Amino acid sequence: xxxxxxxxxxxxxxxxxxxxxxxxxxxxxxxxxxxxxxxxxxxxxxxxxxxxxxxxxxxxxxxxxxxxxxxxxxxxxxxxxxxxxxxxxxxxxxxxxxxxxxxxxxxxxxxxxxxxxxxxxxxxxxxxxxxxxxxxxxxxxxxxxxxxxxxxxxxxxxxxxxxxxxxxxxxxxxxxxxxxxxxxxxxxxxxxxxxxxxxxxxxxxxxxxxxxxxxxxxxxxxxxxxxxxxxxxxxxxxxxxxxxxxxxxxxxxxxxxxxxxxxxxxxxxxxxxxxxxxxxxxxxxxxxxxxxxxxxxxxxxxxxxxxxxxx
Amino acid sequence: xxxxxxxxxxxxxxxxxxxxxxxxxxxxxxxxxxxxxxxxxxxxxxxxxxxxxxxxxxxxxxxxxxxxxxxxxxxxxxxxxxxxxxxxxxxxxxxxxxxxxxxxxxxxxxxxxxxxxxxxxxxxxxxxxxxxxxxxxxxxxxxxxxxxxxxxxxxxxxxxxxxxxxxxxxxxxxxxxxxxxxxxxxxxxxxxxxxxxxxxxxxxxxxxxxxxxxxxxxxxxxxxxxxxxxxxxxxxxxxxxxxxxxxxxxxxxxxxxxxxxxxxxxxxxxxxxxxxxxxxxxxxxxxxxxxxxxxxxxxxxxxxxxxxxxx
Amino acid sequence: xxxxxxxxxxxxxxxxxxxxxxxxxxxxxxxxxxxxxxxxxxxxxxxxxxxxxxxxxxxxxxxxxxxxxxxxxxxxxxxxxxxxxxxxxxxxxxxxxxxxxxxxxxxxxxxxxxxxxxxxxxxxxxxxxxxxxxxxxxxxxxxxxxxxxxxxxxxxxxxxxxxxxxxxxxxxxxxxxxxxxxxxxxxxxxxxxxxxxxxxxxxxxxxxxxxxxxxxxxxxxxxxxxxxxxxxxxxxxxxxxxxxxxxxxxxxxxxxxxxxxxxxxxxxxxxxxxxxxxxxxxxxxxxxxxxxxxxxxxxxxxxxxxxxxxx
Numbered sequence: 001x002x003x004x005x006x007x008x009x010x011x012x013x014x015x016x017x018x019x020x021x022x023x024x025x026x027x028x029x030x031x032x033x034x035x036x037x038x039x040x041x042x043x044x045x046x047x048x049x050x051x052x053x054x055x056x057x058x059x060x061x062x063x064x065x066x067x068x069x070x071x072x073x074x075x076x077x078x079x080x081x082x083x084x085x086x087x088x089x090x091x092x093x094x095x096x097x098x099x100x101x102x103x104x105x106x107x108x109x110x111x112x113x114x115x116x117x118x119x120x121x122x123x124x125x126x127x128x129x130x131x132x133x134x135x136x137x138x139x140x141x142x143x144x145x146x147x148x149x150x151x152x153x154x155x156x157x158x159x160x161x162x163x164x165x166x167x168x169x170x171x172x173x174x175x176x177x178x179x180x181x182x183x184x185x186x187x188x189x190x191x192x193x194x195x196x197x198x199x200x201x202x203x204x205x206x207x208x209x210x211x212x213x214x215x216x217x218x219x220x221x222x223x224x225x226x227x228x229x230x231x232x233x234x235x236x237x238x239x240x241x242x243x244x245x246x247x248x249x250x251x252x253x254x255x256x257x258x259x260x261x262x263x264x265x266x267x268x269x270x271x272x273x274x275x276x277x278x279x280x281x282x283x284x285x286x287x288x289x290x291x292x293x294x295x296x297x298x299x300x301x302x303x304x305x306x307x308x309x310x311x
Numbered sequence: 312x313x314x315x316x317x318x319x320x321x322x323x324x325x326x327x328x329x330x331x332x333x334x335x336x337x338x339x340x341x342x343x344x345x346x347x348x349x350x351x352x353x354x355x356x357x358x359x360x361x362x363x364x365x366x367x368x369x370x371x372x373x374x375x376x377x378x379x380x381x382x383x384x385x386x387x388x389x390x391x392x393x394x395x396x397x398x399x400x401x402x403x404x405x406x407x408x409x410x411x412x413x414x415x416x417x418x419x420x421x422x423x424x425x426x427x428x429x430x431x432x433x434x435x436x437x438x439x440x441x442x443x444x445x446x447x448x449x450x451x452x453x454x455x456x457x458x459x460x461x462x463x464x465x466x467x468x469x470x471x472x473x474x475x476x477x478x479x480x481x482x483x484x485x486x487x488x489x490x491x492x493x494x495x496x497x498x499x500x501x502x503x504x505x506x507x508x509x510x511x512x513x514x515x516x517x518x519x520x521x522x523x524x525x526x527x528x529x530x531x532x533x534x535x536x537x538x539x540x541x542x543x544x545x546x547x548x549x550x551x552x553x554x555x556x557x558x559x560x561x562x563x564x565x566x567x568x569x570x571x572x573x574x575x576x577x578x579x580x581x582x583x584x585x586x587x588x589x590x591x592x593x594x595x596x597x598x599x600x601x602x603x604x605x606x607x608x609x610x611x612x613x614x615x616x617x618x619x620x621x622x
Numbered sequence: 623x624x625x626x627x628x629x630x631x632x633x634x635x636x637x638x639x640x641x642x643x644x645x646x647x648x649x650x651x652x653x654x655x656x657x658x659x660x661x662x663x664x665x666x667x668x669x670x671x672x673x674x675x676x677x678x679x680x681x682x683x684x685x686x687x688x689x690x691x692x693x694x695x696x697x698x699x700x701x702x703x704x705x706x707x708x709x710x711x712x713x714x715x716x717x718x719x720x721x722x723x724x725x726x727x728x729x730x731x732x733x734x735x736x737x738x739x740x741x742x743x744x745x746x747x748x749x750x751x752x753x754x755x756x757x758x759x760x761x762x763x764x765x766x767x768x769x770x771x772x773x774x775x776x777x778x779x780x781x782x783x784x785x786x787x788x789x790x791x792x793x794x795x796x797x798x799x800x801x802x803x804x805x806x807x808x809x810x811x812x813x814x815x816x817x818x819x820x821x822x823x824x825x826x827x828x829x830x831x832x833x834x835x836x837x838x839x840x841x842x843x844x845x846x847x848x849x850x851x852x853x854x855x856x857x858x859x860x861x862x863x864x865x866x867x868x869x870x871x872x873x874x875x876x877x878x879x880x881x882x883x884x885x886x887x888x889x890x891x892x893x894x895x896x897x898x899x900x901x902x903x904x905x906x907x908x909x910x911x912x913x914x915x916x917x918x919x920x921x922x923x924x925x926x927x928x929x930x931x932x933x
Contacts, residue, residue: 038356038414045660047690049683057388058408061360065412068358068384073690077679078389078700092899093892097680100914101687103660270404277403292411349667349725368699369719372671376723379669379695389700580719581712588714603722 007305008119008126012137012177020144020181026300027145027293029310034069040299041071042308049102050076051094052129053109058269058291059129059139063106066298075102095122104305107131125305127298133170138301139268140174142294143227149293150264150286151224153182161187161220161263163249164229164274167194171268172229176200179209186211187219191245194235217248221259226251227266230274252276256284266290318616319430319437323448323488331455331492337611338456338604340621345380351610352382353619360413361387362405363440364420369580369602370440370450374417377609386413406433415616418442436616444481449612450579451485453605454538460604461575461597462535464493472498472531474560475540475585478505482579483540487511490520497522498530502556505546528559532570537562538577541585563587567595577601629927630741630748634762634799642766642803648922649767649915651932656691662921663693664930671724672698673716674751675731680891680913681751681761685728688920697724717744726927729753747927749920755792760923761890762796764916765849771915772886772908773846775804783809783842785871786851786896789816793890794851798822801831808833809841813867816857839870843881848873849888850897874898878906888912 015023033040048067050060055078064074091114098105099122106127107115112134119126130136144153151158160179162172166188179186180203188196188211195213204211212219220226228251236242251265256279267275267287279285303310326334344351359378361371366389375385402425409416410433417438418426423445430437441447455464462469471490473483477499490497491514499507499522506524515522523530531537539562547553561584562576578586578598590596614621637645655662670689672682677700686696713736720727721744728749729737734756741748752758766775773780782801784794788810801808802825810818810833817835826833834841842848850873858864872895873887889897889909901907925932 038358041356045663047660047687057405061386061388061408061412064386065358068386074386075683075686075690075696077683090892094679096910097683097891097913100910100917101683269408270401288407288411291408295411349669352667368716372697372699372719372723375697376669379697385697581715599718599722602719606722 008115008128009137009301009305010115010119010126010128011135012140012174013135014137015178015181017181020141020178023141023297023300023304024145024148026303026310027296028149030299031293031296033310034296039069039071040310042303042310043067043070043072043306046070046072046104046306047102048072048074048302049098049105050074050078050129051098051105051107051109052076052078053107053114056108056130059108059294060106062291062294063127063129063298066295066302069295070299070302072302091117092121098122099124104302127301127305130170133168136170136174138294138298139171140178141301142290142297143171143175143266143268144178145297146266146286146290146293147225147264149289153184157183157185158224159185159187159222160225160227161189161223162227162229163189163217163220163251165194165231165235166190166196166229168232168235169229172227173197173200175227176204180204180207184209187223188213189215189217189219189249191215191231191236191241193237193241194231215245217255218259220263223260223263225266226256226260226263228271228275229268230272250274250276251279253278253282256282319426319439320448320612320616321426321430321437321439322446323451323485324446325448326489326492328492331452331489334452334608334611334615335456335459337614337621338607339460341610342604342607344621345607350380350382351621353614353621354378354381354383354617357381357383357415357617358413359383359385359613360409360416361385361440362409362416362418362420363387363389364418364425367419367441370419370605371417373602373605374438374440374609377606377613380606381610381613383613402428403432409433410435415613438612438616441481444479447481447485449605449609450482451489452612453601453608454482454486454577454579455489456608457577457597457601457604458536458575460600464495468494468496469535470496470498470533471536471538472500472534473538473540474500474528474531474562476505476542476546477501477507477540479543479546480540483538484508484511486538487515491515491518495520498534499524500526500528500530500560502526502542502547502552504548504552505542526556528566529570531574534571534574536577537567537571537574539582539586540579541583561585561587562590564589564593567593630737630750631759631923631927632737632741632748632750633757634759634796635757636759637800637803639803642763642800645763645919645922645926646767646770648925648932649918650771652921653915653918655932656918661691661693662932664925664932665689665692665694665928668692668694668726668928669724670694670696670924671720671727672696672700672751673720673727673729673731674698674700675729675736678730678752681730681916682728684913684916685749685751685920688917688924691917692921692924694924713739714743720744721746726924749923749927752792755790758792758796760916760920761793762800763923764912764919765793765797765888765890766800767919768888768908768912768915769847769886771911775806779805779807780846781807781809781844782847782849783811783845784849784851785811785839785842785873787816787853787857788812788818788851790854790857791851794849795819795822797849798826802826802829806831809845810835811837811839811841811871813837813853813858813863815859815863816853837867839877840881842885845882845885847888848878848882848885850893851890852894852896872896872898873901875900875904878904 106129108129112132115128417440419440423443426439728751730751734754737750886908
């Protein structure tokens, strides 16, 4: 592992089981504390820079709220445009600038590897807030936290069904890197055109995680967790196949109540219609709680990277 | 009234006279306090989210300064684009996100009703910072505060003349909802093409507020308050009518000194040339003070919504 | 000098030698203090407004970090668009708004003179953060600080070589206004098409600063400071001349080690390829440190304008 990875969050691959348990534990402490008080003022003199080379209001605000809830300050560069790493020297120079102004930074960039480039070249901790087709490790951590909060990862072997675009769904790939450290059974439900890439299958096999692939939503029956992502029409060469699955994969109250009434339904958001709004008021729907959990896990990560302990 | 309205500011219609007097009173206290100190640190652990789905730098900065002067923190989403409530589920989901990250939010949206949708669905207080052709209640409150500060609303029956675009001027409509609770005489001066819509006349009548409509600026003679808005050429089918009034409705030093030398001149800003800059240095011009008053009234509203009292 | 200049930073021309020595001194104190602590909380109740009518992420973040490191708060208006001072009344009105919301402001505007207009009309201190072809005084101050930090301006007569676009390089022009107060020898290396404008030559002469102009990079031999700026193709009517100099003016390790091994290499950034990245890891390269120095000098300026002393 690169020397700099130790104080940056660049990939979901960088964690071992102990790291994860520690992050879950600190996140839980934070959630509990924020029920009693609005702020945990451990970072009063620290500055977070959020560098978003592509827009992602949801993720950016989550990081900024996390820093504020820790008493810290934020500088932000929304709307900087960089077409590619072909302008790499400018990205490098921009990052050097940030090093001078902030104590920690979160980077969102359309090009895979941008945050690694950052971590290799600047002296402050870097958090990958999504880089192109690459990783989105903080999303994976908040997903893991959500699963563990509602369905313990330790007490039983969870059945987790992923539904939708398994091939391009970056958040699913990052989450696989974390789930492989726990006992669980995974089911990947998608049209074969957008099924799980080989390398993730290999990784699951090498960790002895049993998994199943199928096109039929009924295979989600009895699941503890439904993790839904959007299917995009443009992924299909044959429009008919898209039409066939588009409606087959709508998760609604009826389906959940019949097939897996105790399941939690997750979605990385934004959703379109793949999760019906008729689920919103049910206890099964945890996708809004999931967003909230992003606050706690990001607070935990920021503290960890700055070597600050919550009592 | 919808249950949620009680802790949100959605419409100028929601206030009764006591509410208004209380807001004016707290705003005054705040203005007085800020003469002695830069900050009233009552909200040190609170986060305001400013969600501006259309740009309005003036209003946004006013809210953000208000929160900072209360010691609080701000997260902001400038430049989010939503074409219509047809994408309503996304707006809904976005709002749910904000609920997780902030303690109170101010929403500006091009579609009427957006802030009501917000208040109905999220658990934190919502302030309507302007929604399309709809309401702009905080502007109305700062206008009311400005009138009362310079010309008491209580001590005498004020003569208030509105000049310009009375038909589409959202700030005028919102202000009417507040003024109806006080003794006053209103004069609406505009070309008939852009005169006061029927429903506001009915409302004034039902509150026994006497008012006059006229095309002639001379009817503003003797007014205590001139409230000026811009006339837009595109409102007229006949260009000649526009040309006729364009120059008739320029409020300058000469006009004010002759017709109503004690009047205050207000404008919601931005102005073009309907209020002459030769007024800027006169005591009559209060439009810059008006902007400052937005700070005090917005601070008062934020405190009220969060149930925090200024001693 | 205009009455308002005394509490605004509008031009590099406004400083005398004592002013400069004082700013260098306070900046040094700040740099030393920030080695021991992250924040110098002297401005806890103050608000800085950064008004950027054209984007400059680097400069904006530097100001915002400076304010945060002083414990202060920031409101920002990125992306306001004003096509020209033909819309001057709106610029004026916008500035009046800022006066109501902030205690100090930094303005970046594409039109020369915008910050002077601001300082003349609003009651809070104004800092010119770059106005069109005009001035960029805070850049000049951080450049001066960088030179003095690495090569004392007092102890010896420094040899400073400027390389690149001397004609349009705004940062060079502003820096000349500061350097004229110190003993130094200047060399301006550029194609004659983009050489030093007459008025700066006159100014240097009137302060008895000796200087040399030449097209040949070799004249930089023995320099204490190399100040490099980018040459833009569009400045040349004859493409061949551009081609000739483009490669002649690349400052790299080889050149520096042979010609002026003790020189510091400065660049206002962003750079393209006129300073080779093979210099980045050498002690000669101070351009990233230069950016850091912007933090200290801007903190010093903000404190000075608000009449707050660092003990």
